[in-house]
Amino acid sequence: MQKKINRKLSDIQISGIRQFFNMIGQYEDVVSLTIGQPDFSTPDHVKNAAIDALQNDRTTYTHNAGILELRTAISNYVEDSFALTYDPLNEIIVTVGASQAIDITLRTIIEPGDEVILPGPIYPGYEPLIKLAGATVKYVDTSQNHFKLTADLLEEAITEKTKCVITPYPSNPTGVSLTKEELRDISQIIRDKEIFMIADEIYSELVYDQDHTSIASFTEIRDHVIVINGVSKSHAMTGFRIGYLLAPEWLAQQILKVHQYNVSCATSISQYAALEAIKNGQHDPKVMKNSYQERREYVMNRLDKMGLEYIIPDGAFYIFPKFPSEKSTFEAAVDLVEKAGVALVPGSAFSSYGEGYVRLSYAYSKSTLEKGLDRLEKYLKG
Incomplete structure (x- = not known):
């Protein structure tokens, strides 16, 4: 019976991040700086809203696209924050986290034989969804370009099979963002081509050295862009599983069909939260x-005092330093756990272009970071 399973799954593995996180569970006294999980509690007023929804029996199905009050609030938020205009009636869909938004978007626009461009290193959650949708992945190496997808790199990668480009900025794992000028240059490449762009902006509230710019703000490519966002990282609500997508009406209504048969609607209680x-x-x-x-x-x-090289992260809560070792990055990360009791995600979890690096999440308390970095420093000196 095993031969009857969908053959596309044979090449898909559990995320390298989760594999490594699960593996280190067998070790005692390990300081883990691996997971992108905010260490803040969900704000009390948000938790109270969820309790209120329960007590007032708001526990039934909602509109497939989400309750209109939430879609309206999202519309107002993205207009005020990022100068984006999306109609809450037919251009916004509330999803079960940003991951489901990406999945249903890919299943709407992808057909067998298509190519999707990804800038590597990149979060490992995209490639499996692309393959399950029937397309192939084409990586662009950004490791020599400050981890940024540029217009030149993109133009060089586009072929007649290119259906979509995913721009995940601020980036997981590098923390790098694109400037307004860099995004404008990319928009000029896309504008005259029949190529979609999925802009994963889940970390848009966590940008430090500049204001976040959404590529959807360039109106000439509005019909090309699907914006993905949510409340998981911005409001420490990862377990509520609420994301949303923004797309032009003609496309959003097609994505809604996939969403409807996939989950019917996002959880009502979480929507009110x-x-x-x-x-x-x-x-x-x-x-x-x-x-x-x-x-x-x-x-x-x-890291400066340890002599480790990195690109300054201007968003999210990750930093991606080079890791000095003659071993593979995975082997070096295991050695770090075994000998120093500190866990960092091997860069190879983020495609082959992450080899030679490690991801450190600073979504941890200051005391945890201090303890972990003390151990890292001692390991490097030893």
């Missing part, structure tokens, strides 16, 4: 962002 977060929790991300920025400065200071 997200409504409270977006409508009345504008200050919440700022508090978290300020703390992450302090941690970023601390981590960079420590």
